[in-house]
Amino acid sequence: MTKPLEAPQDGTVSALLEENRIFKPSDSFRSKALLQDERIYKEAEANRENFWSDQAKKLDWYQPWDKILEWKTPFAKWFLNGKLNASYNCLDRHMKTDRKNKTAIIWEGEPGEVRKLTYEDLYHETNKFANVLKSLGVRKGDRIAIYMPMIPEAAMAMLASARIGAIHTVVFGGFSPESLKDRINDAGAKLLITADGGWRRGKIIGLKDLSDEAVKACPTIENILVVKRLEDQDTQMKDGRDHWYHDLKEKVADYCEPEQMDSEDILFTLYTSGTTGKPKGIIHTTGGYMTGVTTTMKLVFDLQEDDVFWCTADVGWVTGHSYIVYGPMANGVTQIMYEGAPDWPKRDRFWSIIEKYGVTKFYTAPTAIRAFMKWGHQWPQKHDLSSLRLLGSVGEPINPEAWIWYHKHIGSEQCPIVDTWWQTETGCILITPLPGITDLKPGSATRPFPGIEAKVFKEDGTVIKEGGGYLGLTSPWPSMLRGIWGDEERYKQQYWSKWPNIYFTGDGAKIDADGYYWLLGRVDDVINIAGHRLGTMEVESALVDHTSVAESAVVGISDEIKGTAIAAFVILKDGHTAGDEMDKTLKQHVVKKIGAIARPSKIIFTEDLPKTRSGKIMRRLLRDIAEGRALGDVTTLADASILESLKEKYQEE
Ligand code: 7RM
Secondary structure (H helix, E strand, O other): OOOOOOOOOOOHHHHHHHOOOOEOOOHHHHHHOOOOOOHHHHHHHHOHHHHHHHHHOOOOOOEOOOEEEEEEOOEEEEEEOOEEOHHHHHOHHHHHOHHHHOEEEEEEOOOOOEEEEEHHHHHHHHHHHHHHHHHOOOOOOOEEEEEOOOOHHHHHHHHHHHHOOOEEEEOOOOEOHHHHHHHHHHHOOOEEEEEOOEEEOOEEEOHHHHHHHHHOOOOOOOEEEEEOOOOOOOOOOOOOOEEEHHHHHOOOOOOOOOOOEEOOOEEEEEEEOOOOOOOEEEEEEHHHHHHHHHHHHHHHOOOOOOOEEEEOOOOOOHHHHHHHHHHHHHOOOEEEEEOOOOOOOOOOHHHHHHHHHOOOEEEEOHHHHHHHHHHOOHHHHOOOOOOOOEEEEEOOOOOHHHHHHHHHHHOOOOOOEEEEEOOOOOOOOOEOOOOOOOOEOOOOOEOEOOOOOEEEEOOOOOEEOOEEEEEEEOOOOOOOOOEEOOOHHHHHHHHHOOOOOOEEEEEEEEEOOOOOEEEEEEOOOEEEEOOEEEEHHHHHHHHHOOOOEEEEEEEEEEEOOOEEEEEEEEEEOOOOOOOHHHHHHHHHHHHHHOEHHHOOOEEEEOOOOOEEOOOOEOHHHHHHHHOOOOOOOOOOEOOOHHHHHHHHHHHHO
């Protein structure tokens, strides 16, 4: 449900509204940029379908499409009857060019190991991997769950799945077994690919053990394929069900013919949080998705053949799918893949990696930038970062202070910053500067990408020319989601029911006099914690799942580093006592149910919650309380006295 527009939870609005500095592309950047001419916007706008079909032609197709777009709102089909394979486009086609021997991945493990793989290495490994999948009985259309650390095999597993026409569902390695279980069951996956473990902040995350825990309640899982990443991890393997990848690899052929997929065949589903307690499996198809990510990868990051690209996301998020796996590889980019934490062993790990490998394009999240800011610029200063040519930001609004810091201390005031707005649902970047063209305003994602149409709307669906409202997308784009796995109704209701024929993003946005877009954060019951989406309802269900909890209400509160953190108001059942012990127990319970990203920062025990007369919890008031603001409109409240006692409680905390 959408609430009336209100201030975003991270307090960026006021800062954004006052920001009016402009940064023009430098002459030296512009003169070498792929795109230097503003006219691309007009050309694309004149005929969006042709713009996208010109882009799609840059991929390799087994069979061309006979129609660019079929749009029966809200169902789009792009490049109808075209046939292609995503893995072919990321690997095979480079085998015919100089890119064959080009480095595809420079991988650094957290403990410091380095692996370099050329496109040819990746091609060979992926072929083997695909044949291993086949040997385990995986066929076109089958679902594969992937629960992996950040190692090259994670990308190979995805590409191998694409190669044989299976559908992958990657689950972020930081999610709990319970979350993994839910996703496997919703997808009906028959195979789980994992690793013995991975490193994070000097500790081993035992992914295989966590997998074992998850699959206890996954009747569809037939096999678990385990990649060996660690040295002496004691890994339990169940006979007949669990297989070491390195064993099976020895038994299969070197080459696997790619499956010729229809443009509209599903490439993957990826679960993301919505406004209910249950994450939804976002569906992406082959032709449109590949077109969107390949095009934006090239033009937004102004790719040059000698680039060393680094996207710091995890493959478990859409950013990792689009800008670690499919986008970079379809473009034959050399990229960095790093397994661990930015502050391990010290707070300069990222800067040491940039220096060591001469990274030219660096793509990270505002939450990371704010942490770097807090740690101080002495850390980047220890390193030569002069190889950098462009910086990117994604995941949440970037506050101008962080933007300026990033520009100055990481980019030496030489690098354009691309603040890229998009979603799991959009598949690729939709609102972004074009670095050789666009004048930048810190905190604004600037303008819709060519071929994309976005507008800001009032609640009633009228378009706002200048001012604040909701962001909607008004024409279909190739990499748009095709639905929610197993739930067509929810797809229509979630995205297409607010206004006729318009995709509702769930984001607030402001458009300024120059037509620049300022993204203002979520306006629904989704919160964005350190760039990761979580439904307030998901956390609430995790809390009430605990035997001692009667009711809970979760809100986002502003947090210096994470942007938004979680505050949970909790009513305990009779016979249970509030206190430090209970606080700890409940926080742990949420981590166990969902994963560490969902750990509440604050739990406030209360006897009552503010509700409307129809029984809906008024989260807006809870947020006001949690952030110490004056209380907004309370007239719809059933019992206003609750608020005073809540406020007092909160202040005691
Ligand atoms: C890529 C990704 C999507 C939500 C989206 C926004 C927020 C993402 C920006 C941003 C302001 C940005 N996918 N968001 N990028 N807000 N400026 N540049 O993050 O599905 O996990 O999240 O993230 O609220 O709706 S996601």
